[in-house]
Amino acid sequence: MDTFTLKQGSAPLLISLPHNGSYIPDELAARLHSAARRSPDTDWHVAQLYEPLAEELGASVLKPVASRYVIDLNRPAGGQALYPGRRETGLVPTIGFDGEPLYLDGQEPGAEEIQQRIDCWWRPYHQALVEEMARLKAQHGQVVLWEGHSIRSHVPMLFEGRLPDFNLGTADGVSCGSDLQRNLTHVMEAQRRYDFVVNGRFKGGYITRHYGKPEEGMQAVQLELSQCRYMDEDSFAWDATKAALVQDILRKLLRQCLS
Structure with missing residues (x-):
């Protein structure tokens, strides 16, 4: 099966949605606790938020099929911590954001299985990301990578x-130029509906840090959205009214990436 989808655009903007997928293979689901089989830590509906805007702006969109419980595409393949000293879920998570184990006793993956998941799921996504950034940079001389994420508004862990x-x-401020960061900040300061922070708890994951090289004409920005602003966090249901308001801000942010 295909492990990701890529819709190519013409503008120098690639929207990557590495946690949009929720698919868990049957043989893996059988080893998980029942609550984990719902893949509750998915970045629910981020493709639904971004894809209409990408079509409007001519941006490319890259998104995976599998859940982050299969493998977390926003972690280094070597498994290094993103935030040393803090609790986090890792390359192949064995706990969820609630701190509870994902796997039934004795069913956690070993080193060989982890490597298989890297080869099957992680490498193809990153290869596609590299190639699409190179294609857009070759056409335009520069490219912006936008990392679209979301998470529940309360995650005590x-x-x-x-x-x-x-x-x-x-x-x-390392993954993009100061002008872009300043312009994105101005967009948020100009509205009054939502609160925001720049480089707070979430400074950008592996993809943002690894591929953001502004000195080479490749800028990267991550946006972590609070899910309560566009969906129901308990049922995972999309809220069209809330989402439309969020999309208005997203459109302005993405336009700054193209300005």
Whole structure:
């Protein structure tokens, strides 16, 4: 089966949605606790948020099929921690965001299985990402990689209290140029509906940090959205009214990437 889909656009903007997938193979699902089989830590509906905007703006969209429980595409293949000293779920998670185990006793994957998942799921996604960025850069001389993510507004294992609505990450200004970061910040400051932070709890994951090389004409920005702003966090149901308001801000942010 295909492990990802890529819709190529003509503008120098690639929208990557590495946690949009929720598919868990049957043989893996049988080894998981029943709650984990729902893949609750999916970045629900981010493709539904971004794809209409990508069509409008001419951006490319890359998204995986599989759940992050199969493998987390936003982690280094070597398994290094993104935030040393903090609890996190890792390359092949064995716990969820609630801190509870995903696998039944004795069913966790070993080193050989982890390597198989890297080869089957992780490498093809990253190869597609590299090739699409290269294609767009060759056409335009520069490219922006936009990492679209979302998460529940309250995840005590990862952060205290309520997460801000919009969480922009640029690896503390390393993954994109100062002009782009400033312009994105201005977009958020100009609206009053949502609170936001730049390089707060989420500074950008592996993809943002690894592929953002502004000195080479490749900028990268991560946006972590609070799910309560466009969906129901308990049922995972899409909220069209809320989502339309979020998309208005997303459109303005993405336009800054193309300005």
